[in-house]
């Protein structure tokens with residue numbers, strides 16, 4: 001169904017040789033970032049002369065959320081006036097960002113980020129950045145990493161919130177227009193030529209092959225996670241897995257849907273000026289659940305690990321309407337002891353086929 | 359959906375009244391916002407800060423115009439660390455930076471016509487004082503009011519003058535104090551706060567109880583009150599969690615996916631029972 005629908009909408013040819021022109025066009029209005037090779041890895045970085053866009057990249061360590069909720073962000077500056085009182089000054093909005101080549105898992109991650117920030121209260125800073133961004137989505141042909149399970153989490157075929165969505169066929173990319181803004185930009189750099197019938201056939205073929213390339217690890221749909229996790233709340237699995245956890249917090253930092261932060265101040269010695277900033281933290285970081293007096297409300301690693309997993313699979317869908325795990329596999333790949341949320345999901349979901357009782 | 363900001367307003371300290379070696383009661387000018395914007399309810403809190411030092415949550419201990427001058431409110435701040443060390447040194451005329459109020463606004467009509475049981479341990483009297491003041495201000499709306507206050511020692515008792523004033527109201531409000539330990543000269547009771555529930559003479563049927571204090575107190579008081587027959591939905595507790603933003607974003611205060619800064623910190627035991635790792 002979905003594969004056919006791709007062709008019903010506006011899909012245009014985009015010669016690979018026009019990527020430079022696209023970057024130039026976007027650079028007029030945006031800070032243009034994309035996957036860039038860094039030694040053996042790829043990372044999201046500004047693209048341009050000397051930093052080539054590498055569209056054949058595997059999942060980066062840090063997700064695109066770094067451009068919407070940065071690892072460390074100035075909230076405002078305090079300035080002391082003549083009367084000794086401080087006034088607060090928020091930073092000016094920075095240039096909007098254009099993200100090139102975002103995979104389905106990270107497109108989903110951006111939607112989760114929005115669903116959270118639009119829920120109980122609106123973080124106008126984060127949603128504002130999402131509103132102003134220009135996103136070029138990119139289809140994957142094979143799992144990026146051995147840890148990825150995007151197909152299980154139904155994020156492989158995500159296209160929103162992209163303005164344009166591309167299938168890379170080598171010399172040519174087929175690009176689907178998803179927003180008016182996307183059309184406008186595409187029109188500026190190409191002649192909006194329809195895909196040839198050969199290209200359409202090639203795309204259908206690759207989509208069929210792709211389906212086989214992504215193994216199914218879970219064999220149950222993600223919307224069954226909430227029930228499965230609730231049923232497994234007191235499972236020994238948590239302790240068994242958490243015995244390996246070092247509480248290093250990497251799993252939080254690399255996750256596209258983690259949003260927790262800490263707030264801190266810094267000031268000049270003379271007290272004339274100060275800043276208040278926020279920076280990433282997470283539920284696996286020691287002390288996260290401590291309060292004054294030193295009491296900890298989730299003192300054991302097992303409780304902390306369970307919290308992270310249950311938040312992704314149950315609390316987030318219940319509260320924000322979207323499962324909090326995109327299946328990107330980052331937390332598995334970057335865990336020093338290889339603790340796997342995919343394996344936990346598989347175990348709580350029961351190894352059986354779809355519909356098996358939890 | 360409201361747009362949010364973490365920008366505080368400068369607020370002048372009008373009075374700084376040390377209660378003991380580490381607790382200071384502050385009378386503070388309300389943030390110079392549109393007056394209606396700063397209308398805290400009992401159980402709500404503000405974020406108070408000093409530029410370059412940091413910010414932390416503090417319960418509103420007396421609400422504007424409820425036993426205070428209009429346009430002022432009170433905080434009770436205990437010195438426990440870096441920020442509170444400096445906050446508790448503020449003198450009248452100096453400035454603290456405040457935003458809020460935040461937290462759940464409890465509909466007071468649900469308490470009307472009921473008896474109230476207030477149990478405060480240590481610093482717990484800071485937020486519960488706002489409840490007692492509200493109740494005494496509308497005394498006719500409630501039946502019997504019991505206030506039980508526990509502290510480590512007589513020196514540690516907060517708001518001593520006010521406790522005496524409440525006591526002087528006799529049958530209006532039944533005030534009982536207890537301390538863990540005392541030197542000679544303390545004529546009152548010694549023991550843990552739950553012993554005040556032995557031979558409890560107050561009303562249980564249909565009454566609401568408000569608890570705030572150290573975590574150990576909750577478990578014991580809850581058990582006793584439930585055993586006395588109090589309804590779970592009428593047992594109100596204030597929870598403490600680290601809070602960095604106060605507006606449902608930073609995630610530090612999450613319990614089972616619930617953001618306490620918005621949905622609490624006041625909860626009924628009936629609500630809390632559903633939440634893992636809450637008490």
Ligand SMILES: Cc1cc2nc3c(=O)[nH]c(=O)nc-3n(C[C@H](O)[C@H](O)[C@H](O)COP(=O)(O)OP(=O)(O)OC[C@H]3O[C@@H](n4cnc5c(N)ncnc54)[C@H](O)[C@@H]3O)c2cc1C
Pocket residue numbers: 287288290291292293294295403412413414415416417418434435436437438439440441442443481484485597598599600601623
């Ligand atoms: C809703 C709410 C209402 C509150 N109301 C009041 C009130 O009315 N009055 C009042 O005095 N206090 C109140 N508090 C507590 C107050 O916010 C804290 O005491 C304050 O944050 C301490 O800040 P600080 O910088 O002085 O101390 P910090 O330097 O942050 O630390 C103080 C103590 O907290 C513990 N602690 C803090 N962070 C950590 C960590 N990361 N790891 C381990 N231990 C840690 C330590 O044991 C330390 O001794 C309230 C808290 C909440 C959540």
Ligand code: SF4
Pocket residue numbers: 244245246247248249250251252284331334335336337338339
């Ligand atoms: S990355 Fe692994 S070891 Fe580190 S906190 Fe997360 S689960 Fe634990």
Ligand code: SF4
Pocket residue numbers: 251254255256257312324325326327328329330331332341
């Ligand atoms: S929980 Fe792990 S696999 Fe899921 S989105 Fe976060 S980092 Fe990716």
